[in-house]
Amino acid sequence: MDEILTMAKKAREAASLVAALPSPKRKSVLLKIADNLVRRGEEIIASNGKDVVEGKKNGLSNAMIDRLALDSERIAAIASGIREIADQPDPVGEITKMWTRPNGLLVGKMRIPLGVVGIIYESRPNVTADAAALCLKSGNAVLLRGGSEALESNLAIGRIIQGSLSEEGIPKEAVQVIPIPDRKAIFEMVQLEDYLDLIIPRGGEGLIRFVVENSRVPVIKHYEGVCHIFVDETADTDMAENICINAKVQRPGVCNAMETLLVHEAISREFLPVMVKKFRDIGVEVRGCEKTQSLCPGDVVPASEEDWPTEYLDLILSVKVVSGLDEAISHIETYGSAHTESIITRDYSNAQRFLKRVNSSVVLVNASTRFSDGQQLGLGAEIGISTTKLHAFGPMGASDLTTTKFIIFGEGQVRA
């Protein structure tokens, strides 16, 4: 597929121009994109209509059609997201550290763009706009390869972004939507190590595995989130109930929802029957360990060994009574996915030990796992949540699409 190679080469050329753009210019083009998406909303909706008709013909579920469909309200929300990204502080040029060496050299580390980022995603056409905006904000060029079911919508959004780039005198190849729905296009894309600096796959596990197994370009994965809450012996039970319900129920289909609840045995008799009843009343299926079953007879089904590492993404919760902090941490290490874990406690020392010893990407004390999100943590929109440790771990914002170079001010120093 020479087409993808050609696009990647053009992206590489555009990248060095985008990297050199002054900060206000990168901001103004984002505002222009936001305006143009709203102004040309009908064009997007018309293209999206074709995708929706095609999707229904192909038997997409109602949930998938809902994720795909755009209307003027959703387009306004996309534009408003881009304006927020525009308003974030510029990561490019940020000095993260600076120090002086004994020989007088002044050494600093400065953030610079990565170069060309490839985003491979499924369904939601808003990712086309969000990802393009985050890449431009951080001075990168981007190749976007969305799902085939949203192809017309993605191409329409891409056209409007390219038009906005041209209006601002920026090469339109800085943002390119790959128009080939075939999975071969992904394979070709991830071979191009000379032209792409990073691939971010967003979507189901099948897609991510395919990318990881075939890519010669570095990949930042985000696999599943098997998130835990540990209710400690000293927890405020009202706070614990409130947080647990928020973490499980507020949006069960996302990666930062709670999947397993661990409860200190000393508080289990007081806490669990009430908590489980509340979950049952909201329609959550509770799968419990033996102790949970005996504390909440009739309200729980038995949990099996397969439940502990499972990401349900649904109104299902596994519950285990543990002997204390150590067993909780060891359960999380054994069955967790290093995504997000929270402890509910009034004990200072246990809070600190949990924060230090649990090495998941986000570790919370007395707060809902649902805060594990770039927007919620103040990074602006997020490009994804990394579950691997290299380069970025946890929610990634625009500044995670940069690297740092050393800058050194000398006065003639040479090495002895």
Place this chain on the structure above:
Amino acid sequence: MDEILTMAKKAREAASLVAALPSPKRKSVLLKIADNLVRRGEEIIASNGKDVVEGKKNGLSNAMIDRLALDSERIAAIASGIREIADQPDPVGEITKMWTRPNGLLVGKMRIPLGVVGIIYESRPNVTADAAALCLKSGNAVLLRGGSEALESNLAIGRIIQGSLSEEGIPKEAVQVIPIPDRKAIFEMVQLEDYLDLIIPRGGEGLIRFVVENSRVPVIKHYEGVCHIFVDETADTDMAENICINAKVQRPGVCNAMETLLVHEAISREFLPVMVKKFRDIGVEVRGCEKTQSLCPGDVVPASEEDWPTEYLDLILSVKVVSGLDEAISHIETYGSAHTESIITRDYSNAQRFLKRVNSSVVLVNASTRFSDGQQLGLGAEIGISTTKLHAFGPMGASDLTTTKFIIFGEGQVRA
């Protein structure tokens, strides 16, 4: 090769214990290793002797034998390097940022170890000790796979390190030397994505390409350094000569030595004849562009197109006269390897423009490229110099063997 899988699994188990070691413990084990390497120096020298005999039998060059050979002085130097690493600030637990969200959540980023690091290297047995020390310092376990020509030396050093770990009550599997000289061992090692978090290959381009092409584990490469110095119109010519000679001659066989000298045409007539003569006097072969040839008749051989992207690692230098800063930057972008570049100038604005616009891993003003080195920049010993942008770019110290997790202090917050 079940042996490597078994070693990797043990490393993974050891890693979580090493990650939880308190800082003073990680320091004291390093000091113990340094002491034991010196105390058991004869044992290392005896094993090293076998490698040297074998190497001579196999026709290794004198230079390679020299890189391989250890004596008590070199062992003392290795020990002293490890003591320096022990004395560095602990990267683990460092809070790199902290901020408060409008809802009162206190959000921070804390450095944590990566987990298990694999180092694949050639020849020099000191890497065994240095790499182990840097990994332990940063709370990681490490699998070391050195060159076959240094196998006995590496195993001896590995035994002494493991003995020191045991003396301190740390699982000895935190540092393991793979005893299989076969390249298949490397292939097996880089498949183990579930047990290794990072692979760092150190050695020739053939080794690095082999690792990159076969690895399922993330790799931080360090390819070649085609380093440039640009002598600007306003350069102090004494300073320029001094820096250029240091950058080319002080140690020509390393990646941060200058390979190409770019000279502003306005200063070329004054600067180049003297500079080239000095290089010739020290025995440097100068390959010049046409203008350089005409300015230094008889002293330069013609440079061909192949010279510009070449890393000589030898007393050879390519020289080009350029019209100014823009041409210098564009030459560096076209032919450079994004490793290290320096500008020599008295002009404030050109210094700033060079620093901002050149996106190599190390960019200097008025200093020798030879400072592109972890030790020289104050990172302590270095684990390598990354030429790819992801995770680390440029010289890497112990803190580049960590990642960051989000830590969040709440008071019952839930997501709206």
